[in-house]
Amino acid sequence: MESDLGLWAIPIAMLGGAIRVSTPFLFVSLGEVLTERSGRINLGLEGTLVFGAMSGYAIAYLSGSAWAGVLAAAFAGSLFGLLHGLICSLPRVNDIAIGIAMMLLGMGLAFFFGKPFIQPVAPDLPSIGFGWWSDIPQLEAALRVNVLFLIGAAAAVALWWMFRSTRVGLVIRVVGDSTDAARAMGLRPAVIRTLATAAGGAFAGVGGAYLSLFYPGSWSEGISSGQGLMAVALVIFARWNPIACFWAAILFGAAGALGPALQSVGVSEGYYLFYAAPYVLTLGVLIATSSPNRAMVGAPGELSITK
Amino acid sequence: MTMPPFARRRFLQGSAALAGATALGALPSMAAGEMTVGFIYVGPKDDFGYNQAHAEGAAAVKAMAGVTVVEEENVAETIDVQNTMESMINFDGATLLFPTSFGYFDPHVLAVAPKYPDVRFEHAAGLWTEGMPTNVGSYFGYIGLGQYLNGIVAGHMTQTKRLGFVAAKPIPQVLQNINSFLLGARQVDPAITCQVIFTGEWSLAVKEAEATNALADAGCDVITCHVDGPKVVIETAAGRDCFVCGYHANQAPLAPEKYLTGAEWNWPGVYTRMVQTMLDGGTISNFDRGGLAEGYIKMSPLGPAVTDAARNQFDATQAEMMKGGFAAYQGPLMDNNGNQILAEGEVFLETDIALESMDYLVEGVIGSTS
Known part of the structure; x- marks a missing residue:
């Protein structure tokens, strides 16, 4: 039944890892794209992710429905985003500092309210087996795709289309590129940015629900280990393009699976080095694509880090 | 190694203790047969794992007469644990500490223990050897x-x-x-x-x-x-x-x-035995080990x-x-x-x-x- 695949195990494990691990990266980075395109940075998404994981797990356990958990996580995430957006709408408030405060608040609240939910077992989100055509069990396991991954992929395309060819997308982009131009058009930048941050928070909350309700599939205080922060960095890596966010998330998921996969086929020396692969990759790509002469391509003009 | 806030805190406490001792004759001392025991965990204490096993031991100690238990979870294996140990000693009056994570031992327990010769430090998994502070003990199971x-x-x-x-x-x-x-x-x-x-x-x-x-x-x-x-x-x-x-x-x-x-792990039995030894005025071995039979x-x-x-x-x-x-x-x-x-x-x-x-x-x- 079990077959020995030799070195083929590595690409299969990376494919599986890409599908399993990428979803939280994808949702958080999509949420951050939405927020940053409107001209704000929300560094607090790590806290939103952890709180989303906790609230999603808690509601799923209490209601018996994993989807109710996802909705609750999205709702909780949007509240965090809304709070960030409202505070940042006050004059002379720094969005990065508020983001860090929101990150600590989100994690602290999640740990506090999450205590009673570490032990119980909540229902899992369903997944669809796309590997039925294969009789290799490893491939079948790798192609067990969660519904949220598919929703995330669809959302990436939808956001890309929204920014490109809809009025809403245009409004967000105008606000993000020039506050003055937006005001001249009769838009209210603060309101639009707050709404964009709230929507971004909802995305991050869903990413958290994926962590606690599907993979790894349980709530614990160490569940995120910095994935929310990495996803914020992914947005710069992906140059504020939702489709690129999707590929970046896939890349990070696959790179994360590299370490365990190599050990499982017997390449066991230097695993600490393999675990650093995603970060080395990021550094490499950022250095390769950077330029001292021009601003970052695709960066919204009103973003506080690029101004 | 510098730790300004706590060095200052210790200094203040020390001088306050001196003043208090001269004024009142004695400083906060517990009634005979009473003690405060501190437990420090590296993660959440209901993790279905290492920390939960220790916390179950702490819960058994808490049920003993005359014993107060203070606990802190999610304490990193850094200077954080030194701060936690010092605040348990100085503010909670703990005289027996269980810093339970492997990485707490060297250098953190070994750094704090010489400053508090009257406090007993019992560390899980550490390897106590001759020459280390005598108020430090290490225990573990096979x-x-x-x-x-x-x-x-x-x-x-x-x-x-x-x-x-x-x-x-x-x-x-x-x-x-x-x-x-x-x-x-x-x-x-x-x-x-x-x-x-x-x-x-x-x-x-x-x-x-x-x-x-x-x-x-x-x-x-x-x-x-x-x-x-x-x-x-x-x-x-x-x-x-x-x-x-x-x-x-x-x-x-x-x-x-x-x-x-x-x-x-079967910590409840081990911890209650150690605490009872302390309450009875006995000493715990610096190097304590046991397996299934013990x-x-x-x-x-x-x-x-x-x-x-x-x-x-x-x-x-x-x-x-x-x-x-x-x-x-x-x-x-x-x-x-x-x-x-x-x-x-x-x-x-x-x-x-x-x-x-x-x-x-x-x-x-x-x-x-x-």
């Missing part, structure tokens, strides 16, 4: 024996003859558990191998899940682990239709059908899938261990790089201190320590 028993059951239940082990860091305790697990299984069938994957950290949920999936992909059909919270590994492995052996605490509720047995560790009840053959050998070996002086490591024994560990006829008894500085994986383990 949990490798539990992994050996896990291995015996696993050896009976595996179809593929490949076992899987998700390990955190290549420290002696972890290596000993991996080796013992395989040696137990090889009592059943010498052809069995054990694949190990190191995650590099005590608690990394996603990486532990990935490691478990990689083991299942590699054909391992019985999986165990040594990470702080085994919940993710147990649930993921059971989800991949693998059998699981537990560690630290009883994880049977997480996978009732797939759970075979588990190596558990009640330091215990095994989870065997799961429903365990066959009769496995149960019989499990029971027989456990009975052998209860007599004391069990030797899981018997020569001839090689490591997985071909170096000889034990020659024909040589053994490591369970009490052998050489086991606590283990830096190799035995032949049959697929993996590397660095």
Whole structure:
């Protein structure tokens, strides 16, 4: 039944890892794209992710429905985003500092309210087996795709289309590129940015629900280990393009699976080095694509880090 | 090493104590037969794992008459733990501390202990040696024996003859558990191998899940682990239709059908005994160890899938261990790089201190320590 695949195990494990691990990266980075395109940075998404994981797990356990958990996580995430957006709408408030405060608040609240939910077992989100055509069990396991991954992929395309060819997308982009131009058009930048941050928070909350309700599939205080922060960095890596966010998330998921996969086929020396692969990759790509002469391509003009 | 806020705090406290002592004659002293005990955990104390096992011990101490327990969780193995220990001593009046994580010992416990000669520091898993502060003690259980028993059951239940082990860091305790697990299984069938994957950290949920999936992909059909919270590994492995052996605490509720047995700590008995010794004015040994017979560790009840053959050998070996002086490591024994560990006829008894500085994986383990 079990077959020995030799070195083929590595690409299969990376494919599986890409599908399993990428979803939280994808949702958080999509949420951050939405927020940053409107001209704000929300560094607090790590806290939103952890709180989303906790609230999603808690509601799923209490209601018996994993989807109710996802909705609750999205709702909780949007509240965090809304709070960030409202505070940042006050004059002379720094969005990065508020983001860090929101990150600590989100994690602290999640740990506090999450205590009673570490032990119980909540229902899992369903997944669809796309590997039925294969009789290799490893491939079948790798192609067990969660519904949220598919929703995330669809959302990436939808956001890309929204920014490109809809009025809403245009409004967000105008606000993000020039506050003055937006005001001249009769838009209210603060309101639009707050709404964009709230929507971004909802995305991050869903990413958290994926962590606690599907993979790894349980709530614990160490569940995120910095994935929310990495996803914020992914947005710069992906140059504020939702489709690129999707590929970046896939890349990070696959790179994360590299370490365990190599050990499982017997390449066991230097695993600490393999675990650093995603970060080395990021550094490499950022250095390769950077330029001292021009601003970052695709960066919204009103973003506080690029101004 | 600088620690300005706490050096200042200690200075203030010291001078206040001096003033108080002259004015009132004595400083906050507890009534006879009363004491405050501090427990410090590296993670959450309900993690289905290492910290939960210690917290169960703390709960038993809390139930003792005349004892107050203070606890702090999620304390990092950094200067943080020194601050926590000092505040437990200075503000809560703790006279017995249990900093329970491996990394707390050196340098943190060893740095704080000389400043408080009247406080007793009891550290789990550390290796106290002559020359270290005498108010420091290290205690631990021979949990490798539990992994050996896990291995015996696993050896009976595996179809593929490949076992899987998700390990955190290549420290002696972890290596000993991996080796013992395989040696137990090889009592059943010498052809069995054990694949190990190191995650590099005590608690990394996603990486532990990935490691478990990689083991299942590699054909391992019985999986165990040594990470702080085994919940993710147990649930993921059971989800991949693998059998699981537990560690630290009883994880049977997480996978009732797939759970075979588990190596558990039995801290309530150990901690209440130590606290009682202190209350009675006695001294705790600086170096305290014990196994199954001494009640330091215990095994989870065997799961429903365990066959009769496995149960019989499990029971027989456990009975052998209860007599004391069990030797899981018997020569001839090689490591997985071909170096000889034990020659024909040589053994490591369970009490052998050489086991606590283990830096190799035995032949049959697929993996590397660095």
